[in-house]
Amino acid sequence: MDSLALYIHWPFCLAKCPYCDFNSHVRERIPQARMVAALRRELAYEAARIGPRRLTSIFFGGGTPSLLDPENVANLITDATGFFRPDQNIEITLEANPTSIEAGRFAGYRAAGVNRVSIGVQSFDPAALAFLGREHSADQAVQAIELAQRIFPRLSFDLIYARPGQGEAAWRDELRRALSLAADHLSLYQLTIEPGTKFALRYGRGEFALPEDDAAARLYDATAEEAARFGLEPYEISNYAKPGGESRHNLAYWRYQEYAGIGPGAHGRLTWGGRLVATSRHRGPEAWAEMVEQDGTGAHPEQIIAPEERAREALLMGLRLAAGISLDDFLVRTGVALPDAIEPNILAACIEEGYLRLTDRALIATAEGRKRLDALLPALVR
Ligand SMILES: C[S@@+](CC[C@H](N)C(=O)[O-])C[C@H]1O[C@@H](n2cnc3c(N)ncnc32)[C@H](O)[C@@H]1O
Ligand code: SF4
Numbered sequence: 001m002d003s004l005a006l007y008i009h010w011p012f013c014l015a016k017c018p019y020c021d022f023n024s025h026v027r028e029r030i031p032q033a034r035m036v037a038a039l040r041r042e043l044a045y046e047a048a049r050i051g052p053r054r055l056t057s058i059f060f061g062g063g064t065p066s067l068l069d070p071e072n073v074a075n076l077i078t079d080a081t082g083f084f085r086p087d088q089n090i091e092i093t094l095e096a097n098p099t100s101i102e103a104g105r106f107a108g109y110r111a112a113g114v115n116r117v118s119i120g121v122q123s124f125d126p127a128a129l130a131f132l133g134r135e136h137s138a139d140q141a142v143q144a145i146e147l148a149q150r151i152f153p154r155l156s157f158d159l160i161y162a163r164p165g166q167g168e169a170a171w172r173d174e175l176r177r178a179l180s181l182a183a184d185h186l187s188l189y190q191l192t193i194e195p196g197t198k199f200a201l202r203y204g205r206g207e208f209a210l211p212e213d214d215a216a217a218r219l220y221d222a223t224a225e226e227a228a229r230f231g232l233e234p235y236e237i238s239n240y241a242k243p244g245g246e247s248r249h250n251l252a253y254w255r256y257q258e259y260a261g262i263g264p265g266a267h268g269r270l271t272w273g274g275r276l277v278a279t280s281r282h283r284g285p286e287a288w289a290e291m292v293e294q295d296g297t298g299a300h301p302e303q304i305i306a307p308e309e310r311a312r313e314a315l316l317m318g319l320r321l322a323a324g325i326s327l328d329d330f331l332v333r334t335g336v337a338l339p340d341a342i343e344p345n346i347l348a349a350c351i352e353e354g355y356l357r358l359t360d361r362a363l364i365a366t367a368e369g370r371k372r373l374d375a376l377l378p379a380l381v382r
Pocket of ligand 1 (some may be wrong): 098
């Protein structure tokens with residue numbers, strides 16, 4: 001039976017962080033009951049179309065899903081594991097903000113079936129937390145991590161580095177503190193300026209600067225070095241895990257496997273009758289809910305993804321992984337042989353420079369190559 005990863009989007013936050021362009025919204029009163037009813041209805045709609053599958057992961061992302069009442073999370077998990085056949089190792093992750101956590105809620109999520117949390121810590125430095133517009137303190141973040149360690153079998157947290165003025169020594173210190181608290185997984189993102197955010201405006205006005213490329217590259221190398229000392233390997237550009245601690249849900253994206261996405265703005269990649277389709281949903285929470293209430297789904301018309309486009313997507317995702325792209329899987333998932341999807345001259349040059357490795361089983365971006373992926377891919381991909 002084919003496998004499936006399920007993403008459920010919760011689109012609300014207590015405040016909008018100035019760097020964030022995720023589909024997240026602030027409301028004076030969050031219409032939780034209405035939204036959850038719509039999520040459950042859309043999940044039923046999608047499950048009926050998809051048919052029987054082995055469900056390998058559920059990911060509650062956002063937004064801030066830790067604003068959901070545990071009983072609502074429980075109902076969504078019960079629905080999903082009733083519609084699909086849960087894998088015996090099913091991974092069920094919920095993203096949590098340190099601000100929206102109370103002990104009771106964590107215990108409630110665990111009882112609902114959540115077996116992994118991903119906490120948005122962002123920094124342990126009070127000045128950085130203020131700059132990033134976070135509503136929680138470093139102490140609250142530590143408390144949330146310690147509580148999660150006691151309650152959940154698996155735990156990850158996120159940090160944002162390469163912040164304005166951040167030097168290597170300061171980042172190594174902060175990272176060591178993080179690593180001393182870490183369990184099996186960390187997500188370590190370099191700050192990016194996303195169009196349409198408050199930071200884009202302020203950055204455009206010259207209010208702050210980001211580290212230059214070579215300084216950022218040194219921070220990246222320092223990150224991998226420190227993480228390795230604690231036994232965490234960079235299995236993806238921004239994700240570090242102990243062996244077996246990798247996010248199975250995110251691996252499904254990077255390996256270009258099938259996933260369903262429900263809730264406002266959620267994406268999916270699903271195969272119907274031998275064709276791979278891209279599903280997407282209306283981004284506005286209330287407009288999406290209205291569509292679900294009328295039609296059972298807030299989906300936009302589906303797009304069939306042609307083999308060349310599949311190949312492009314699979315390359316963009318797969319080269320992020322340290323393990324690279326399996327040539328066999330690539331052919332199965334895209335219908336295109338990998339050598340036919342890339343520019344041979346650019347491939348040769350990348351191999352020569354030490355950015356890519358091609359074996360008889362896989363195409364792999366080296367650590368140096370993964371640092372330059374954004375620059376390499378447009379030339380490499382046909
Ligand atoms: C959907 S957010 C989720 C987590 C949760 N809402 C929170 O903020 O705690 C996923 C993660 O992406 C990262 N992120 C978002 N925007 C970013 C940016 N512009 N640069 C770097 N990292 C970013 C943050 O680390 C954030 O925790
Ligand atoms: S970073 Fe998290 S809390 Fe902040 S706006 Fe984005 S989704 Fe919401």
